[in-house]
Amino acid sequence: MAIIERETEVMVPVTVTPTSTYGVLKRPVSATGWRAWVFTVDHKKLGLMYGATAMFFFIVGGVEALLIRLQLAAPNGKVLNADLYNQMFTMHATTMVFLFVMPMAAGLANYFIPLQIGARDVAFPRINALGFWLLLFGGIFINLSWFLGGAADGGWFMYAPNSGPVFSPTNGIDFWAFGLQIAGIASLTGAINLIVTVLNMRAPGMTLMKMPIFTWMMTVVQFLLLFAVPVITVALFLLSFQRNFGARFFDVAAGADPLLWQHLFWIFGHPEVYILVLPAFGIVSEVLPVFSRKPLFGYPFVVFSGAAIGFVGWGVWAHHMFASGLGPVSVAVFSLTTMAIAVPTGVKIINWTLTMWGGKLYFSTAMKFSIGLIVLFTVGGLSGVTHSVAPSDTQQTDTYYIVAHFHYVLFGGAVLGFFSGFYYWWPKMFGKMLNEKLGGWNFWLMVIGMNLTFGPMHILGLQGQPRRMYQWTEARAGEGFFNLAFWNLIASIGSFVLAVGILLFLINVVITARNPTKSPLDPWNSRSLEWMTSNPPKEHNFDVIPTVHHLDEFFHRKYEEDSATHTMRQIATAEEIMAEQERNADKHIHMPSPSYWPIVLAGAVPIITFGMIFSHLIAVIGGVILLFAAFGWALEPSTAPESDFENNSSQGTALDKVGH
Amino acid sequence: MTDAVVHGHESSTGISNVKLGMWAFLGSECLLFGGLISTYMLYRGRVTGGPRPAQIFDIPFTSVSSFVLLMSSLTMVLAVSAAHKNEDRKTNLWLTVTALLGATFVGGQVYEFTAFYNEGLGFSTSLFGSSFYTLTGFHGVHVTVGIIMLMALVGIFKRSEVPGKKAEVVEMIGLYWHFVDIIWIIIFTLVYLIPV
Amino acid sequence: MTTDTTHTATSAEHSENHGMSTAGYIRIAAILAAITALEVSTVYIDFGPFFLPALLIMMAVKFVMVVSYFMHLKFDNKIFSLMFYAGLILAVGVYAAFLATFKFFIQ
Ligand code: HEM
Ligand SMILES: [Cu+2]
Numbered sequence: 022m023a024i025i026e027r028e029t030e031v032m033v034p035v036t037v038t039p040t041s042t043y044g045v046l047k048r049p050v051s052a053t054g055w056r057a058w059v060f061t062v063d064h065k066k067l068g069l070m071y072g073a074t075a076m077f078f079f080i081v082g083g084v085e086a087l088l089i090r091l092q093l094a095a096p097n098g099k100v101l102n103a104d105l106y107n108q109m110f111t112m113h114a115t116t117m118v119f120l121f122v123m124p125m126a127a128g129l130a131n132y133f134i135p136l137q138i139g140a141r142d143v144a145f146p147r148i149n150a151l152g153f154w155l156l157l158f159g160g161i162f163i164n165l166s167w168f169l170g171g172a173a174d175g176g177w178f179m180y181a182p183n184s185g186p187v188f189s190p191t192n193g194i195d196f197w198a199f200g201l202q203i204a205g206i207a208s209l210t211g212a213i214n215l216i217v218t219v220l221n222m223r224a225p226g227m228t229l230m231k232m233p234i235f236t237w238m239m240t241v242v243q244f245l246l247l248f249a250v251p252v253i254t255v256a257l258f259l260l261s262f263q264r265n266f267g268a269r270f271f272d273v274a275a276g277a278d279p280l281l282w283q284h285l286f287w288i289f290g291h292p293e294v295y296i297l298v299l300p301a302f303g304i305v306s307e308v309l310p311v312f313s314r315k316p317l318f319g320y321p322f323v324v325f326s327g328a329a330i331g332f333v334g335w336g337v338w339a340h341h342m343f344a345s346g347l348g349p350v351s352v353a354v355f356s357l358t359t360m361a362i363a364v365p366t367g368v369k370i371i372n373w374t375l376t377m378w379g380g381k382l383y384f385s386t387a388m389k390f391s392i393g394l395i396v397l398f399t400v401g402g403l404s405g406v407t408h409s410v411a412p413s414d415t416q417q418t419d420t421y422y423i424v425a426h427f428h429y430v431l432f433g434g435a436v437l438g439f440f441s442g443f444y445y446w447w448p449k450m451f452g453k454m455l456n457e458k459l460g461g462w463n464f465w466l467m468v469i470g471m472n473l474t475f476g477p478m479h480i481l482g483l484q485g486q487p488r489r490m491y492q493w494t495e496a497r498a499g500e501g502f503f504n505l506a507f508w509n510l511i512a513s514i515g516s517f518v519l520a521v522g523i524l525l526f527l528i529n530v531v532i533t534a535r536n537p538t539k540s541p542l543d544p545w546n547s548r549s550l551e552w553m554t555s556n557p558p559k560e561h562n563f564d565v566i567p568t569v570h571h572l573d574e575f576f577h578r579k580y581e582e583d584s585a586t587h588t589m590r591q592i593a594t595a596e597e598i599m600a601e602q603e604r605n606a607d608k609h610i611h612m613p614s615p616s617y618w619p620i621v622l623a624g625a626v627p628i629i630t631f632g633m634i635f636s637h638l639i640a641v642i643g644g645v646i647l648l649f650a651a652f653g654w655a656l657e658p659s660t661a662p663e664s665d666f667e668n669n670s671s672q673g674t675a676l677d678k679v680g681h
Numbered sequence: 682m683t684d685a686v687v688h689g690h691e692s693s694t695g696i697s698n699v700k701l702g703m704w705a706f707l708g709s710e711c712l713l714f715g716g717l718i719s720t721y722m723l724y725r726g727r728v729t730g731g732p733r734p735a736q737i738f739d740i741p742f743t744s745v746s747s748f749v750l751l752m753s754s755l756t757m758v759l760a761v762s763a764a765h766k767n768e769d770r771k772t773n774l775w776l777t778v779t780a781l782l783g784a785t786f787v788g789g790q791v792y793e794f795t796a797f798y799n800e801g802l803g804f805s806t807s808l809f810g811s812s813f814y815t816l817t818g819f820h821g822v823h824v825t826v827g828i829i830m831l832m833a834l835v836g837i838f839k840r841s842e843v844p845g846k847k848a849e850v851v852e853m854i855g856l857y858w859h860f861v862d863i864i865w866i867i868i869f870t871l872v873y874l875i876p877v
Numbered sequence: 878m879t880t881d882t883t884h885t886a887t888s889a890e891h892s893e894n895h896g897m898s899t900a901g902y903i904r905i906a907a908i909l910a911a912i913t914a915l916e917v918s919t920v921y922i923d924f925g926p927f928f929l930p931a932l933l934i935m936m937a938v939k940f941v942m943v944v945s946y947f948m949h950l951k952f953d954n955k956i957f958s959l960m961f962y963a964g965l966i967l968a969v970g971v972y973a974a975f976l977a978t979f980k981f982f983i984q
Contacts, residue, residue: 144698209709217702220956221692247709248967255716259815268804268811270720275808276727284975285716335971339978351978652833696954704957708964715968719976744917751913755906758947759899859948863940870936874916875929 060615062146063560064131067153069450071128074157075121081164082116083523085109087516090474094513096495096506106491107174108193112164114177115197118297119204120160122435126300127156127211129442130239132450134215136551136558137233139224139567144217146613147654148210154623155207162627163200166193173197176489178286178341179260181271181279186264192634195264198257199630205250205257206626212246215239224550226569230324233549233573234317237324238303241331242296248335249292256285265633280345287338295334297431298398299327301438302369305391308445309373311545312388313380316573319372326365326372333362343411344418352411359409366402370395385545386460390441393468394434401429404479419489422482428475440467440526447533448540452556456536459529466522473515477508543595548576553598564606616657622650703853707860714864717816718871724808726877731806734813735876737797746789747869750824753782754862757855764851772851773835779858780831783824790821813872820868823861830854897946905946912939 058066089109092098101109135143143149166172171191175183184194219240223232232240260282262268269275271282310317317323339347339355347355373395382388404426408414417423440463447455484503486493498505543552553575554563571577578598580589625647632640692698725734760775794814802810834854838847897905912935924931945951950958976982 145702209706213702213705213709216705217698221694221696221698221701223693225693227693244963247705248712248964251709251713252716252971254713255720258819259720262804262811262815266804268815269808270724270811272808275729277808278723278979280979281720281723284978288971288975335967336974347978348980648829655833656837694954694956696956701956701960704960708960708962711961711964711968712971715972719972722976723979723981740917740920744913748910748913751909752906754909754943754947755902758902762899762902856948859943862947863943866936866939866943870916870932874920874932 057615059620060150060617062142062150062613062615062619064135064143064146064149065450065558065560065562067149068128068130068132070153071124071131071156074153074160075125075128078116078120078124078160079523082113082121083520085113085116087520089113090513090516092491093493093509095510096493096498098492101491103491104171104174107176107489108167108172110489111174111176111179111197112167112172115163115173115201116160117431118177118293119201120156120163122297122431122439123204123208124156124160125439126239126242126296126435127152127208129235129300129304129439129446130215130242131211133446133551134218134236134239135222136449136554136562137236137549138219138222138227139550139563139569140218140222141562141566141610142613143214144221145210145214147616147619148214150616150619151623152207152211152214154620155203155210155626158623158627159200159203159205159207162203162630163196166191166196169196178290179282180286181277181282182273184260184264184282185271195261195634198261198264199627199633202254202257202261203626203630205254208246209250212243212250215243216247219243224566224569227574230321231569231572231574233551234306234320234323235300235303235549238299238306238327241327242299245292245296245299245331245334249289249296252285253289253293256282256289259285261633280342280347283342283345284338287341288335290341291338292331292334294427294430295330298434298438299330301394301435301441302327304438304442304445305373305394306369307549308387308391308441309376310573311445311547312383312385312391313377314383314546315376315380316548316576317372318375318378320572322368323372326368329365330362333358333365337362340409340411340414343408343414356409356411360406363402363406363409370399370402385444386455386457386464387441387445387545389461389464390437390444393464394437394441397429397433397437397468397471401426401431401433404429417482419487420482421478421486421488424488425475425478425482428471428478432471432475437467440464443526445545446551448544448556449551450557451533452539453533453536454538454540454544455529455533459525459532463522463525463529466518466525468522470515470517470519470522474512474519475515477512477515481505481508481512541595542599546579548573550574552595553578553602555599561610561612564602566607567602616654618650618654618657622647622654625650697849699849699853700856703856707856710860710864714819714867717812717819718867721812721816721872724812725872727808729807731810732797732800732802733877734809734872737800737802738873739793739796740873742789742793743869743873746786746793747865749782749789750786750862750865753779753786754859756782757858761848761852761855764848767848769838772847773838776831776835776838776851780828780835783828783831783858787821787824787828790817816872817868820861820864823864827854827858827861830857902946905942909939909942 058070061067088101089106092100092106092109131143131149135141164172169192171193173179173193173196174189174191175194179194179197182188219232219236259268259270263270263272269277271277271279273279306317306323337355337359339351340359343352343355373391377392404422408417408423408426444455444460447453480503482488484499484505486505486509493505493509495506540556542556550567550569551558553567567574575595575598579591579593579595581592582588583590625643628643628646629640630643632638632643694701756775756779760772760779763771763775794817802813804810804814831854834850916932916935919928919932944961950961
């Protein structure tokens with residue numbers, strides 16, 4: 022597992038397992054079976070585990086959404102009662118934002134950043150594993166509340182005073198606050214890990230401006246996480262202290278200002294929306310050039326507009342609070358900054374369009390999803406601009422119009438981007454291509470379904486249907502084209518079309534897994550480094566660490582410009598490049614060793630928070646486990662020492678001299 | 682301790698992974714303490730019948746404990762300096778002194794909290810109480826974590842089984858410790874010295 | 878900041894070269910102690926209108942001194958400064974704006 026000996030002639034890596042150990046517990050040594058996953062520190066395995074977890078929560082959140090739409094399909098809905106309805110929309114949003122989109126982005130980043138920058142792993146492999154387990158346990162922890170008295174019910178932004186014990190007496194919000202806190206630690210450790218990875222572990226020659234655009238956008242996201250997560254951490258602590266230890270932070274009787282929570286939440290919340298959507302922007306910026314057979318138009322502009330979005334995103338948060346009585350000066354300032362942030366977003370849309378302009382377009386499923394994103398995200402961006410105008414927003418806020426806006430940006434943006442990435446990268450991750458024909462159905466059903474679901478919400482909202490209302494009545498539905506009954510029904514039907522579309526994806530996954538056909542090495546004729554290795558990549562990613570000379574390095578190894586005709590001419594195939602790499606393979610590669618500690622440490626945290634809610638004794642037990650795990654971790658070297666291996670090779674290359 | 686395995690090649694920037702990660706973490710912590718300090722600033726005057734800050738603060742006492750924490754930064758930096766010179770005995774000595782000074786500070790805080798409580802300022806008494814205890818409590822927890830790390834380090838050094846480079850580990854804990862100190866520099870001025 | 882930007886892909890372990898002498902550290906600590914004494918004196922001596930700015934400036938000076946000398950930021954790679962000051966400046970900016978929306982500064 023941890024050390025790979027490669028002989029020039031033998032192409033199969035020989036795996037040697039550690040024999041002894043050092044530290045508190047013996048090291049996990051098995052390289053197969055469930056242990057190989059649970060104790061792994063390999064960024065690719067962790068990436069897949071993030072992805073699977075996210076997909077699971079996507080389904081959970083999706084079922085919650087369908088229940089909401091069933092309830093609203095007809096007047097006086099009886100599917101859910103008011104209380105359950107509140108829990109449902111709160112948990113739907115929480116699940117989708119924190120347990121689906123963020124982990125999915127983290128998973129893709131984990132899997133592809135090291136590959137795209139030509140590294141063998143991330144900077145802190147064990148911390149990487151810790152992050153995954155915290156996320157998983159945090160997600161489970163939040164959802165435990167369903168079975169322990171009821172889930173959180175204050176809406177995903179959990180405004181005071183609704184979040185107080187008077188209006189929400191169950192433990193739902195306690196679980197919610199602590200669970201998000203746990204997921205927050207995961208995001209923070211993940212951000213630190215990936216920032217250091219990107220800055221420090223690029224292959225020789227890969228300057229920042231030669232990095233693939235997905236890596237760039239993910240890096241911006243990690244900086245946003247680094248600085249935004251602590252803000253929600255503060256807010257959640259204040260909330261927990263109020264609910265569990267009698268603090269007064271949001272208690273108006275004590276003179277508290279309920280806007281305190283709103284500010285803290287949205288100082289985090291607006292950067293958060295870019296945390297949700299920038300990964301998709303990165304994916305699209307990878308996919309479009311490949312299927313347009315052209316380089317990304319204006320790479321530096323895409324990079325800098327991404328960074329600009331990340332920066333300006335810090336100065337717009339109060340546009341979520343226009344209706345809260347902020348005062349005219351604040352409203353005017355935040356209205357202007359919000360309009361300004363549409364500019365770098367627009368720059369990106371223009372760049373994507375010009376990337377396709379004049380290209381030889383190939384409409385693979387990945388490409389379709391990317392084009393879908395450009396169109397549908399733009400719709401959401403435009404409605405966003407309509408509510409940057411504060412007077413118009415006061416009409417729209419807390420209506421279905423807002424729901425329409427953020428679903429166009431989130432579903433039309435983040436989700437379509439992810440699906441584009443799934444189809445594009447599936448052969449890389451699993452060595453098999455998803456069925457393209459089924460992919461077409463998957464795409465069209467999702468796009469039609471989403472427009473049927475969220476399009477009518479613009480009308481509903483402008484007609485005055487409030488969000489978060491558990492029933493609407495026939496008497497208030499109005500008449501004619503704009504009557505609420507018709508459009509509510511359409512939206513509900515649309516949601517099931519959407520669900521069928523997503524189901525087709527899952528079916529596609531199963532079919533593909535059963536299909537024995539392997540994908541070609543470079544099925545899409547791609548441009549970036551992650552394609553310059555086998556499918557799926559070997560444990561050590563690259564046989565030789567590539568030296569980078571170009572943006573789109575892999576493309577430039579395959580093609581050369583003919584100086585006479587100014588056309589690109591193929592000089593090598595992916596298979597030839599791969600064979601060349603195998604010939605020169607590094608002989609002695611050290612990979613980080615698996616470890617028990619990440620999962621033990623992560624397991625201690627929910628025990629502590631559980632104890633905070635129910636019994637401080639349990640919290641103490643959790644604390645002891647935490648301390649024990651921390652010591653175990655600290656005493657264990659991240660790579661097993663040389664003496665831990667059989668076959669201690671003395672003829673290693675210069676490579677194995679670094680890092681001990 | 683160090684996860685800084687350089688798998689096969691030198692880091693692109695030539696700087697160490699752990700140190701870069703540590704500074705990123707400290708940058709992030711600025712927003713954590715910023716939020717807590719802002720909450721306190723917003724709420725410090727809202728006392729609803731409970732004691733006001735000026736009525737309970739004991740400036741001479743807090744000045745002394747602030748001074749103790751400040752000096753622990755000096756002993757910490759001496760430990761780092763000794764570690765870089767591979768002077769194990771000195772490193773251990775200064776680490777121990779730093780931990781003791783830190784413990785004195787935390788002890789002072791416990792005393793102060795008890796005194797305030799007896800003078801009528803509970804966690805639930807007022808917004809001032811809630812935000813004061815939250816802010817200074819968070820800081821106190823950070824110091825305590827620092828003390829645990831220092832003592833653990835001394836213990837581990839005795840076993841002389843430090844994975845990774847000794848000096849770098851000391852340096853990282855040093856960065857954390859100084860950070861906790863500069864946060865107190867801000868708290869001391871904004872909370873204690875500037876009246877409402 | 879006068880960070881040298883030339884060292885790149887060389888040794889990772891150069892901080893000890895920049896370290897100050899023990900006497901240097903003690904001097905810094907003495908200055909910090911003196912400023913602290915001055916800060917505390919503002920409680921007992923009336924500084925009039927200078928009170929608030931003086932306190933804030935002394936706080937900032939102490940802060941920067943610890944960061945620059947004890948935490949070596951002044952001598953280290955400037956990426957570290959970038960990381961830390963990015964967070965610090967963002968925090969000051971965002972939270973100042975936050976307090977401003979509560980009219981905190983014009984009470
Ligand atoms: C062109 C850029 C955008 C502009 C000008 C914009 C503007 C706004 C404004 C002013 C609101 C507040 C409306 C209200 O509550 O009254 C809002 C809400 C929201 N936006 Fe955007 N937005 C943009 C892009 C995005 C993106 C990229 C995302 C996420 C990927 C996003 C997600 C959201 C969400 C989730 C809400 C609703 C929050 C809630 O109240 O629950 N927006 N947007
Ligand atoms: Cu926003």
